[in-house]
Amino acid sequence: MxxxxxxxxxxxxxxxxxxxxxxxxxxxxxxxxxxxxxxxxxxxxPSEPVGRLMDAILVSSIDHGATPPSVLAARTVASTGASLSQSVSGGLTCINRWHGGAIEDCARQLGQIIERAGGQRSRLDKAAAEVLAEMKSRGQRMSGFGHRVHTADPRTARLFELAQQAGAAGLHVEAARAVERAFDAMGKELPINVDGAIGAILGDLKFPYEVMNGVFMIARTPGLVAHVVEEQTRMKPMRKVIAGQHVYDGPPRRSMCSG
Ligand SMILES: CC(C)(COP(=O)(O)OP(=O)(O)OC[C@H]1O[C@@H](n2cnc3c(N)ncnc32)[C@H](O)[C@@H]1OP(=O)(O)O)[C@@H](O)C(=O)NCCC(=O)NCCS
Known part of the structure; x- marks a missing residue:
């Protein structure tokens, strides 16, 4: 045997x-x-508040409309008559360094800043400014910062609020704030995006780096399934899936509190 x-x-x-x-x-x-x-x-x-925080992370990334590369890819694959699993996995293959995959890189980069600061809060600002300057000189970007659409991403603020409530916000979250301040001082408005917030929080929750992008994939899969099913039920096969050429015709904005 x-x-x-x-x-x-x-x-x-x-x-x-x-x-x-x-x-x-x-x-x-x-x-x-x-x-x-x-x-x-x-x-x-997890503790109950950390479990709630995990739920919020998964909800925060469930979908972001029809323009992300993963959605365009999944819909394009779906439009060829591919199966649900082929189409969704086509979308998942787009979750990489610049889309969704910024989580792992951001957490690693925040980890470097914390290391450079010797784990001391008071040294995070200086360490963040140094790391950013070095990255800039190498032509590298800080993952988890900047967004094509949002200047104050509502998901980021809410995640940090829940992390604070759960007692889970630690040095990674503080390092992310220090990076934001360092960008500000450089005259660049590059706020923490949702990937950056998740990277900082998962870093503080001590998730291994190599698991982090998986959290985004888990979160985004229901959204991709919805897009693929919509593509195959509402659209003509083999259409040109053009980024940004869509119109939303779902329910109007509504509140969970309104009845
Ligand atoms: C998300 C992103 C692609 C949006 O880019 P954009 O708004 O189209 O901005 P641009 O690529 O045109 O860059 C504009 C300027 O900001 C700089 N910049 C943008 N994001 C930056 C970042 N994360 N780190 C350092 N510099 C950045 C660019 O170098 C450029 O500087 P320049 O004008 O001196 O050349 C970009 O901010 C980015 O690459 N972020 C990191 C990856 C990431 O977090 N992805 C997840 C998004 S949810």
Whole structure:
């Protein structure tokens, strides 16, 4: 018999499923999806406020309209008559360094700033300014900053607020603020974008870097499924999917509080 290979994620035996040791039937109805995502990636259940923060991260990135490259790619693949899985995976392949994938890079870069500051809050501003100047001289960009559409991304502010409430905002979040201030001092208005906020928060939650972009992929998959299904049910096959040439005709703006 060949040697067995190890896995520490989910244990299955007849009539029993345990994720990271927790009975799945016990988790169901008790933990939110965000908490379950935290559990499967971090191998422990989060505290309740951190679970809420994870939910907010997943909600924040569920979709961003019809212009992101992942959506254009998924719709283009879908328009050829490809299957749902082919179309969605076409979109997922676009989640890289400049789209969604800024999360991991941003967290790594914030980590460098923290390291340069010797882990001291009071030195973050100086360290951020130095790192940015060095990156600029190498022609590199700071991931997680700047946005094509938003100057004050509503998702970023809300995520930082929830991170604060959960007691999860630490040096990475502070380093991100220091970067924003350093850009300001350079006369550049490059606010933290949603990827940057998620990178900073996941950094403070001690997620391994290599897992971080996966959180965005998990969050964005429902949005991609919706776009692919809409493409295949509302549009003609083989159409030209032109960026920005769309018109929104869904429900008007509404509030969860209005009844
Ligand atoms: C998101 C992004 C592509 C938007 O770009 P944009 O608004 O079209 O801005 P441009 O690419 O035209 O850049 C405008 C100026 O700002 C600078 N700039 C933009 N984003 C920058 C960043 N993250 N770091 C450093 N400089 C940046 C550019 O170098 C350029 O400077 P210049 O005028 O001196 O040449 C860009 O800000 C970026 O690359 N950000 C990093 C990647 C990222 O976070 N992606 C996730 C987006 S949610």
């Amino acid at each position: 060949s040697e067995k290979w190890p896995t520490a994620i989910t244990d299955i035996e007849p009539n029993r499923v345990a994720v990271r040791g927790y009975d799945i039937a016990e988790l169901m109805g008790q933990v939110s999806f965000g908490s379950a995502v935290y559990l499967i990636l971090m191998a422990e259940l």
